[in-house]
Amino acid sequence: MNNITQVSYTSDAGTILPELQWHEQIVITRSKVFLTRNGRVADTQINAGSWEIPVDAQKIAALFEQLATVDCATIKRVAPDDVPDGGGTESYTIAYARGKACSLVYDPGTTYTNGELLVKPIKLFIQSLNLPADAASRYQLPAP
Numbered sequence: 371m372n373n374i375t376q377v378s379y380t381s382d383a384g385t386i387l388p389e390l391q392w393h394e395q396i397v398i399t400r401s402k403v404f405l406t407r408n409g410r411v412a413d414t415q416i417n418a419g420s421w422e423i424p425v426d427a428q429k430i431a432a433l434f435e436q437l438a439t440v441d442c443a444t445i446k447r448v449a450p451d452d453v454p455d456g457g458g459t460e461s462y463t464i465a466y467a468r469g470k471a472c473s474l475v476y477d478p479g480t481t482y483t484n485g486e487l488l489v490k491p492i493k494l495f496i497q498s499l500n501l502p503a504d505a506a507s508r509y510q511l512p513a514p
Contacts, residue, residue, distance in 0.1 A: 373467040374434045375400070379492055383410070384458040384478070392416045392508060396496055400434065401427055405505055421505040433495045437464055440487045442472035450479030462492055 377398040383391040391410040396403065403423040409416035442464075457478030464472045474482055474489065482489075 374438055374464055375467055376465040377433065377437065377492060378461075378463045378465070379496060380459075380461045380463075382459045385456040389413055389415045390509070394508070396423075396499075398430060398433065398495070400430060403430070403499065405501070407505070407508065415510050417505070417507050417510045419505065421502050423499050423501060423505075425499060429495070429498075433491060436491045437488065440464075440472075442488075444484050445472070445474065445488060446483040447474075448481045448483060449477075452479075454478045462489055464488065 379396045381392070381394045383393075388411045389409070391414075392407055393410065394405070394407040396405050403425045404420065405423055406420045407416060408414075408418045455478075459475065459477050461473060461475040463474075466472075472488070474485055476482075
């Protein structure tokens with residue numbers, strides 16, 4: 371089995387208004403989960419910040435065990451012949467001991483053969499996270 375040290379998910383906004391564009395990263399280590407989010411311009415409407423997300427270490431261990439069975443060599447990038455305009459970018463990276471990594475970068479129109487073997491468990495894990503109230507919304511809430 372592969373010795374996973376960290377899993378990360380990164381999301382970047384596509385072609386929307388600059389004040390609504392974001393860069394977000396969720397880093398999952400063996401003991402903690404962190405969310406970092408920022409905007410792309412000074413007058414951003416993005417709810418920027420860094421948060422540690424509480425999660426049961428057994429839940430993280432289960433994710434790492436599931437991902438350890440994935441053979442990255444069986445995952446192949448399929449780039450489109452004609453890249454569509456707009457759209458955001460998502461990336462999924464598994465970092466292994468000894469500096470090795472397996473990364474999938476989903477640019478607009480890009481797919482991966484067998485990519486779901488890596489993406490699906492990570493997405494399900496992230497969807498199950500209980501985000502702190504001040505991190506839940508990607509956009510700043512208007513003042514009352």
